[in-house]
Amino acid sequence: MHLFVPRYQVGIDSRAKNVELLLDLRQNNVQMVGIYGVGAVGKTTIAKALYNNIVHCFNEGIFLENVCEMSKTNEGTIQLQNKLLSKSLRDSCSNVNSIPEGITMIKDRLCRKKLLLVLDDVNDREAIENLLGDCDWFAAGTKIIITTRDKQVLNTLGNLGVYKVEELDFHESLELFSWHAFRRREPEAAYRQLSMQFIKCANGLPLALKVLGSLLRGRNHYEWQCELQQYEVIPAEGIQNILKKSFDRLEQIEKDVFLDIACFFKGWDKAYVVNMLEACGLCPNSVIPKLIDKSLITVDQFGKLSMHDLVQQMGREIVRKDSLEYLGQRTRLWYYKDALDVLNENTGTDKIRGLMLCWPEPEPRMMHLDAKNFKKMKNLKFLIVRNVHILRGLEYLPNGLRLLDWSDHSSPLPSTFHPQSLVELNMPYSHITLEEPFGQGIRLENLKYIKCGSCESIMEFPALCTPNLEVLDLSKCKNLIVVDESVGSLDKLEIWNLEGCEKLQTLPRSLMLRSLRYFDLRDCLMLEKFPNILPGMESLQTLLLSRTGIKGLPSSIGYLTRLEKLDLSYCQSLMDLPDNIYKLQHLSVLEISHCTKLKIDRRLTYHPFGSEYGFLKLEYLNLNNCENLTELYLLMMPDYFPELQYLYLDGSNICMIPESISRFARLRRLGIKNCKQLQKIPRLPQSIRTVCAMNCISLNSQSLSCILSQAREILGISPDKICQGARSDISVDPQSSNRLSHQSVLSSLPFDEFASEAKRSISEDEDIDCKFILPIIDIPKWFNHQSVGNSISFWVGPRFPKFAFCIAFGPEAQRGGFVCQVYLKINGCKKSINVFSHEEEVCDHLWLFSKSHWELQKQLNDSNPSKWNHVEVVCNLDSPDGGESLPTFIKGCGVHVKCTCHPQTFDFFNANNDNVDDDFRQEQRSAVWNILNVSKREICHLMN
Template sequence: MDDRQESQTTSSARPCLKRKLDPEFQGQNQARKILVVEDPNTDVQSNSTATSASFSRSYWNYDVFLSFRGEDNRKNFTDHLYSALVRVGIRTFRDDEELRRGKTISTELLNAIRGSRISIVVFSKGYASSRWCLDELVEIVHCRNTKGHTLLPIFYHVDPSDVRKQAGTFAEAFARYEEWLQTDMERVQRWRVALTEAANCSGWNLESLANGYESSFIEKIVAQVSCEVEPIGLNVARHPIGINYRVDRVKDLLDLGTSDVRIVGIYGMGGIGKTTIAKAAYNQICYGFEGSSCLLNIKEISEQPNGLVRLQEQLLYDILKMKNLKIDSVDQGINLIEKRIHGKRVLVVLDDVDDMGQLHALVGNSEWFGPGSRVIATTRDEHMLIKLGVHGKYKVEELGEEESLQLFNLNAFGIRHPKEDYLELSIGVMKYCRGLPLALEVLGSFLLGRSIGEWKSELEKLQKIPHHQIQEILRISLKSLDDGTMDIFLDIACFFVGMDKEYVIKILDGCGFFPVIGFNILAQRSLVTIDHKNKLRMHDLIRDMGREIIREKSPNLPGKRSRLWFHEEVLNVLRNHTGSKTVEALILNLSELEDVNLETEAFTNMKNLRLLQINVVHLTGSYEHLSKELRWFCWHKCSLTFLPQNFYLENLVILDMQHSNLKQVWKKNKILKKLKVLNLNNSKYLTKSPDFSQVPQLEILILEGCISLVQVHESIGNLKRLISLNLEGCKNLRNLPRSISNLKSLETFNLSGCLKVEKLPEEFGNMMALTELLADGIAIKQLPSSFGLLKNLKTLLLSGCKEQSSKSWLSLLSSWMSPKSLNPVSLLPASISGLRSLTTLDLSERNLSEDGIPIDLGNLSSLRNLDLS
């Protein structure tokens, strides 16, 4: 396949490009197009142009053929022009006149003319005195007329009309020819016709264009020829599905119409197409710069001996065409790049950067480059772009389902649509790949030509063992992670995808992993994402990569792996007591239909177990066999009525016992100095909360749906760090302990559905940190007078309770709104403007009369949501 077939460049993007394709070449091109698969997301014109441009560069042997009279200007003007053309990467043929033999033009020169896309003819005073030059010109004009070549004349100290009419020195030359070649006047006539036709072409006149200044004249010639000549493009992809839209996003960030120096970053997970997009963008815009360079695989090359030096040499060669350049050190290269490129308008692509040293060695800072320069950097690490100070960054998104199917099918079948018998299997592979181009291409190529049975077998295998070629690419992102961050990544991959970020932070912080910085690093490398609900997300193939890292440590003995999550393997380890001290985390999440009884002795050898989930499991035996290193213990549907006294929980950070049969959590006081989260959600037999005297670090307490709960222990007031208390749906709870007012850190308090709670403690207003109070449906008749002290309250829900009268409710409202002017029978409160932070007020179903609306409701400057329905 041609190097440039995937370029999305269109002819409209090149205003200075004027070419007429050789009919012979067009036919050849059509034949070769059979190999080109059209991008369904690209219009016909775009694909055709990209393909034509691709083949045009490889079709011509040279970009430019130089025709000139050596005696006139070989060592001055033409030499300078030749050097300038070569310096900007234009392949130029210049004949060595001293090698000429005989009186007729050589086959070598004929082939050079015919193999050049453009012929530049330097008409000087002595040009016509060379029969060799005139024969060259005849062939050049012939190629222009028959093969679509471009002829560009230069009038070097001669008048174009002298060339056109064969006057002046040209007349003198032809007078001699007509005397010498009387027997070959057809040849002389061909020369005349060629001169006339060449002089009629649009070209350059030294005197009129540059006022005789040759250096300026040459610059203008090189600039226009650069526009005429297609840049050498980069191979983008065999099947560039969906590239157009993504390249356009990058070009928007580049903002090519401005004269400032802009640096733009492209980032995302491995295999997502960052390099492909960067190369496609490069192909489309590189023609508009004085010089351009695309440095691929920087991370890999820079790790090799003198790798950075070689990259510096390539950068200078690409832009300046400096041959045989030798750089001795990175520091020398930095100085050379800064001095030689300074002030030039250049385009540089830096692919796969992962270290600031690479960036400093290659592009330094924006002051190195001239106005209008652009730098595109691709990386897996978003933080690299932040440190680089990019002007814009684009995170590459996965392919959509339709794009994914097309890319997979093109690799698996060579067509956009799967064979009928393979449709469901193709969709299965597409869903497994989750829009990752690398995976779609690798698996498509792997399954090409295989039977349906082989397809099914491979899909089953992928559920347990990811494809090695995909894994190799994805694992590059993990290479420089420290041990703690790697542990965070592996824990998420095996257990925590879809869970709340803050919840997981508490678990991993308890394990000593520093998750706050760890999450940021993983997110910047596109290994983990946080969705709009603050849930941890991970691409399925990234997740499978993490799990495969664990599996391959002990492929045949699951009990010797650090993490266990696969249902059958976990059951096998626990039933056969094959767990070892290597096991750090284990999850067994059964359904209610499964009735599994296990012995606690199965955990005896798992001395380092820190994460354990055993939902709907029945455990028998002594709990002293369980690890003393547990940080997270999750046991939904626990059948115990209380936790055994010999169950060591002192290192526990989160205790999650949702939907349990617990009547009380523990009989005797437990010393749980590290516990931060206690979740007893929907433990319907729980009658009273535990004693909190020895749980000083508790931050989140969830008793939602504990319908038998009648009291909360007075010790709750000792929880100085408690920020969230959820009692929603505790319909038999009657009173709150007075000590609850001591919760100075409490931010969220949910009492909704506590139908029998009739009052709040008088000191309720002491909870100065409270921002959200959800109390709809409670039986409260009077708010405490201290309520007005809750200056940070932003959300208040007091809907429901239809049995209250308008007067009793407005009396309650008055006492809260205006604590200095209490009047239990007043319909209107004196003032409510002191509630500066309130954003949401829900008074729905409160049976308010029209005159019961506070008169200065409009003074609540932060209020955004008001419900009076």
């Protein structure tokens, strides 16, 4: 007998099919599959639908519902055992008197039957054992399905398939909601927007969608709007009663953790919340995994805590019902109106555990608070206030606070505040100092996070007893001058941010920060000396010193053996680099641009290459606009840079690049823009893919020729491969460049052979994507299609060949910069394939680039390809601010491509041409007509 499944089931069949695949009906073994997910997501419905679909494959089918509730008592468990026996044996006289007796009877009587067993809503392993033992009692081919909200129940069962039921997607949600609200697949037009808002509230839960749809069916538009406003504050009772079952089964400590997350910490970093709740004695490291297994919370790929919106609403509704009338009697206040009422009326009590007041309007809320407003809230653990200004100072804050998160606090902290239990102080943009209350010799064991960025009242960071501090953020504290010596020995400090502290002058003389990973001193304009590094400071990965006033780095910089990124850009007082900088063997990014006084002399090259020296992992080196850089001693040591891929020398005064650059085997990009003294470039490594030599006005023709020759080699272009059907239009009237006479096609292979060959070629050919910008006037002759103006066209077969394109910019410079957008139009389908932007004027330059074969072939495949495919490349110039298109100053463009264009002497429109068969001529005409979208008469007119 089939089980009842409600009407309008959307998305159930596909999910049931997925579970069926896990059961693997083809195998004659005993197989168990667990279905888990949050309450009301449709686990039972999926199990019933699957049962109905496959029960015919078994001797008997048994579906035991509500196992969790019934197994709470011995009587209920015995009833389940009797039901299992009676249905499987079709014997209504089965009479089990005790749980052990039932276990024995099930084992003895069911061992010879191939059964389909479903245990719905299971909460613990014991219930399974009382009904199925170790699941080894049953005949071959038996399949068992268990549904649960708690994944941990499934984990205890060993080898079984597990299926998590995901929420419905938008289209499924809309359909299910519509069936219940309108008795049709889609909502009525007048209610579509409201329907989408209710769907957002339901977040893909089938039960929520059904309840909401049924609630709204037959109501008018105004009633819908009223229900929506009410639902956003107080969820529908029917949904919450279902979801609340998961909560009721939690231990008290699990309930506390769940409610704290639901009310305050959804979307917060898991590690952070663990620290916060651990300080409250809640054992989050053991509780959070249990909540995850019960599908009440999740952790995303970024380590953030999350939960379904309806689950969160369920938790908040539980707190709300603790005291419906008296807000101050609730344990947690998160809704801003409730928090405002309690603070304005001064009705707080010691029951309040957490208070969050986040004013939703753009302008801050001004409040007059009693100075002792928080005195009644002695058990307050979490205080979060955003976008609220109080107009008089506070005289009291609870000493038991774990989290004080109050941005833009307008007055100093109370002198009576002694926060020994505080885990985080987060008060950016506030008018506070740290001498009081933190500078009073109090040992702050729990304090792990100080985030006081943009606090202009902080002039000194005092000596604090914070041995477990992990994050210190004083960024943009513009009046900070001194940081106390004690900070230099904080053993647990991982992140230290002083970016934008413009008046900072004094740091600890020495740093011994074993755990420090990130240190940011950008824009500390008055900082002239960097501290000495002591041995053992090996965790630092990122050191940012750009726009500081430092004149040099200490030789002890070599102790930062794990450093990966060093930024010294715009350090305009920096004179030299220490010898020991070569000991930074893990460095992958080195920024030294715009260091106008920096000199890199031969001294740095004296160290023999060995195990202690060399930038063995450096991939990115930026020396742009280092005006004193005239010779590249660094590049004479390629063994020091085995991984270098990006080298930028823009704006330097170098005269030549040494021959040794050819030994940089992984170099892909060379930037030499505005190197106006540069005369010679030797042969570059074969790995090179991008060279920007814009405004290298002294570069000799031999170097330019060498670069062009290498570009041709990289692209695999042979200079003798001249297209017989292409012609150079550089010397002709631009009006003639689009004539049809060079758009002929010749193909000798059937289309299906071409298509299969094209698929093979994608994996066979190397994907090459490169760009060269050179001070060259003329398009090289090996570009076998050339055109005056900003467009050019050719024909290809089903396989897109290797392709190179160039633009010649004329002598009329475009002032104020431009954006050049290149479009590829295949069979009329247009797509942007490259964007080139420049902030300065450009004239008499050549821009050459290629695209990877995979991209080109994909676009061809998406354009209804045939034997002959028309390709047009078009260049448009736009202003950098996105305004109107600019008048073109493109002199011409060129393409090198192994095309299918036929020799120019061939005129496929000539009806007397005996060299062409009729089928070819007809197909070619059709191709052209389709592309040009003109009639046969217009084509003939054009040819005349």
